[in-house]
Amino acid sequence: DHIFDAFQNIRVSVKIEKVKISFFTNVTLQGVYVQDLKKDTLLYGGNLDVSVVDFSLNKNFLNLNTITLKDVTAKVITYKNEKVFNFQFIIDYFSSKDTSATPPSTFKLDYGDIVLDNVKLCYRDFNDTIKYTGMNYADIVVNNLNGRISDLKMNGDSIDVALEDFQLHEKCNLNIKKLNTLIHVSPKVIRADSLWLQTYRTYLHGSMAFK
Secondary structure: HHHHHHHHHHHHOOOEEEEEEEEEEEEEEEEEEOOOOOHHHEEEEEEEEEEEEEEOOOEEEEEEEEEEEEEEEEEEOOOOOOOOOOOHHHHHHHOOOOOOOOOOOOOEOOOOEEEEEEEEEEEEEEOOOOOOOOOOOOEEEEEEEEEEEEEEEEEOOEEEEEEEEEEEOOOEEEEEEEEEEEEEOOOOOOEEEEEEEEOOOOOEEEEEOOO
16 A cells, blocks of 8 residues: 555556466565656556565564566656656655655655566666667667666666576667676767677677766
8 A cells, every 4th residue: 555655656557457466475565557747658458466574554564585576567767957867756755754745655665676578678768869870779668578687776866787598689680699797878978898798699798888
């Protein structure tokens, strides 16, 4: 109920077709639909499976072990004249101490790794007006995305995360057989450190940065 209260307070639409609970250690949400603040789709379809480590309604906390997204489509957008991603409002709600706008949540949410199983990811930065030759890094559509996300850290408009055993197909016909890296994403730069990248024709080790 606390999670649903959060979205009600933020005033975005959330719909779930079916919920399965296994002895309070595992929760599966089927047919999930979540909007962002612009009323565009943030997340929809498939299954969202959550492994629960510990929780307390009296103490207002939920500790999650692994979150698995299967057959899900996610849309990550930076809107025109904005610097943050379209899911930043969720992070702000659970961490903000600014009560002048939406009241912060007293509910503490901790999470571990995120496993991706046949996920579609759409990324769009409407502030980037550069005309690219080849892959457009401001307009990315990834299909058949599989892998594990760990050590996720969010600090303001920056994200640091480890990607493990990623496989994907991007719309510009980029096929990645294996990707392991430490990613830093901010409005100024996307940087990949400790990079191991294997496509069907090439291997790449080291680091990369896109500014």
